[in-house]
Amino acid sequence: MGDYRDYDAIVIGAGFAGVTAARELRARGLRPVILEARHRIGGRTWTDDFDGTMIEYGGGWLSPHQSLAMQELERYGIPLVEGMLATPEWAVFPTEDGLKPFSADEALGRLGKLLTTIFEDSGELFPHPEHPMLRADLVTEQDRLSLRDHIDRLNLAPRDDAWISTLVGGFSGGSSRVGGYTALAHWWAMTGGHLEGWITIEGQAPRSGMSALLQEILNDAQARVHLNTPVTAIADDGRAVRVTTATGREFSAPVAVVAVPTNVWRTIDFAPGLPEIHAEAARQGVSVDNSSRVWLRVRGDFGPVHVRDVEGGLLTPLFTHTVLSDNEQLLTGYSQNKQLDTSRPEQVREVLARLLPQAELVSYRAYDWGRDPYALGGWALRRTGQLSRHLPRIQQPHGRITFANDGIASGWHGFIDGAIETGHRAAEQAAALAA
Numbered sequence: 060m061g062d063y064r065d066y067d068a069i070v071i072g073a074g075f076a077g078v079t080a081a082r083e084l085r086a087r088g089l090r091p092v093i094l095e096a097r098h099r100i101g102g103r104t105w106t107d108d109f110d111g112t113m114i115e116y117g118g119g120w121l122s123p124h125q126s127l128a129m130q131e132l133e134r135y136g137i138p139l140v141e142g143m144l145a146t147p148e149w150a151v152f153p154t155e156d157g158l159k160p161f162s163a164d165e166a167l168g169r170l171g172k173l174l175t176t177i178f179e180d181s182g183e184l185f186p187h188p189e190h191p192m193l194r195a196d197l198v199t200e201q202d203r204l205s206l207r208d209h210i211d212r213l214n215l216a217p218r219d220d221a222w223i224s225t226l227v228g229g230f231s232g233g234s235s236r237v238g239g240y241t242a243l244a245h246w247w248a249m250t251g252g253h254l255e256g257w258i259t260i261e262g263q264a265p266r267s268g269m270s271a272l273l274q275e276i277l278n279d280a281q282a283r284v285h286l287n288t289p290v291t292a293i294a295d296d297g298r299a300v301r302v303t304t305a306t307g308r309e310f311s312a313p314v315a316v317v318a319v320p321t322n323v324w325r326t327i328d329f330a331p332g333l334p335e336i337h338a339e340a341a342r343q344g345v346s347v348d349n350s351s352r353v354w355l356r357v358r359g360d361f362g363p364v365h366v367r368d369v370e371g372g373l374l375t376p377l378f379t380h381t382v383l384s385d386n387e388q389l390l391t392g393y394s395q396n397k398q399l400d401t402s403r404p405e406q407v408r409e410v411l412a413r414l415l416p417q418a419e420l421v422s423y424r425a426y427d428w429g430r431d432p433y434a435l436g437g438w439a440l441r442r443t444g445q446l447s448r449h450l451p452r453i454q455q456p457h458g459r460i461t462f463a464n465d466g467i468a469s470g471w472h473g474f475i476d477g478a479i480e481t482g483h484r485a486a487e488q489a490a491a492l493a494a
């Protein structure tokens with residue numbers, strides 16, 4: 060049995076969902092202990108330093124439309140800094156004849172119009188987006204469509220189709236065939252159903268970085284955190300939950316909050332086994348399978364840029380984060396294509412040369428979430444059919460176990476705000492079970 064009896068709730072996972080759950084358990088009079096697989100807290104958020112510049116390998120932006128995250132910033136007196144992304148002066152976008160330069164106004168303006176067009180029904184589907192199944196009748200029908208299916212029915216001109224596909228394909232794991240149409244339509248509704256809101260998803264961040272915000276929440280949880288403690292099995296005998304770690308150590312408490320990503324549930328041995336819907340989500344995956352975040356310090360005589368390769372490209376989008384000096388920039392990019400191996404500098408150099416031949420690579424940093432066994436993917440993005448099949452059942456406790464992660468959020472599914480939402484819910488459920 061556990062060595063420490065100074066806890067009465069076990070939280071598994073120290074990302075935003077788990078740490079919020081721990082703080083909220085403490086607020087309800089329970090004493091949480093946190094078991095975290097990695098050597099650090101934060102999960103899919105990770106603030107680091109790259110040659111003196113603060114970078115985020117995972118979740119880095121917060122929007123004023125994300126009310127739970129905003130409450131956290133307010134609570135801890137952390138300002139949200141706007142304009143953290145350099146404004147692009149030009150763009151590189153795919154055409155019938157390969158990648159071509161455009162003015163930023165032309166390319167990004169067109170993309171904005173296309174987004175507005177493809178999501179114009181989202182207000183009807185999600186009149187109160189924090190309750191995504193309110194119009195279950197409409198949502199269930201539209202949930203049969205992938206993003207690709209939805210774009211196909213709009214009969215866009217080939218270039219428009221290519222541009223919007225690369226954008227939504229990027230959010231949906233590299234292919235617009237994976238993500239459900241309702242998933243991005245819901246994001247659109249959460250930002251107020253207009254482009255101005257959507258744009259706020261990127262470019263604003265807590266001044267001190269995401270890890271510092273999480274640390275504030277953790278301080279309030281007053282929880283002991285066991286790092287380097289991967290959980291391998293969770294057994295619930297109806298009276299207590301027994302949690303076993305990779306080294307065979309056991310922790311036992313009246314309740315447990317499982318705050319690891321949905322994609323990771325399949326690596327843990329649950330007894331009794333997960334309910335059907337949870338098992339299905341774990342099998343299918345909810346987070347995008349492959350997701351690397353890349354930071355490139357480059358040299359070259361060009362202004363801030365926004366680059367989009369074709370859908371499924373090796374590094375798309377790629378854009379200027381900071382102009383460091385007259386001829387140096389810090390670019391940041393995302394990849395959902397597992398063919399990109401960021402541990403191979405020559406491949407990174409080749410990809411950059413194709414996208415932006417005028418840029419000379421000085422150095423880079425990257426993190427591949429798809430290859431990380433404790434993430435098994437990037438942000439959550441519901442696949443076709445998952446919203447209507449899984450919500451709200453996937454949010455329910457399983458015996459004395461409750462669940463929290465960004466993939467099961469009602470509101471900001473796939474975002475830090477969503478992780479916080481589920482941390483609140485899981486703590487409330489766990490406290491009720493422990494009473």
Ligand SMILES: Cc1cc2nc3c(=O)[nH]c(=O)nc-3n(C[C@H](O)[C@H](O)[C@H](O)COP(=O)(O)OP(=O)(O)OC[C@H]3O[C@@H](n4cnc5c(N)ncnc54)[C@H](O)[C@@H]3O)c2cc1C
Nearest residue numbers: 072074075076096102103118119120290464465474475478
């Ligand atoms: C590249 C990238 C960019 C993103 N950009 C944004 C953004 O700009 N804004 C935004 O809001 N969101 C963004 N996100 C999404 C955001 O990072 C996530 O939604 C959020 O961090 C999820 O929090 P979580 O607590 O649900 O899961 P996680 O952060 O994954 O936390 C789960 C924790 O469980 C631990 N764990 C896993 N398995 C075990 C185990 N067996 N035993 C013990 N512990 C275990 C993990 O180590 C981890 O610490 C991004 C994500 C990625 C990958």
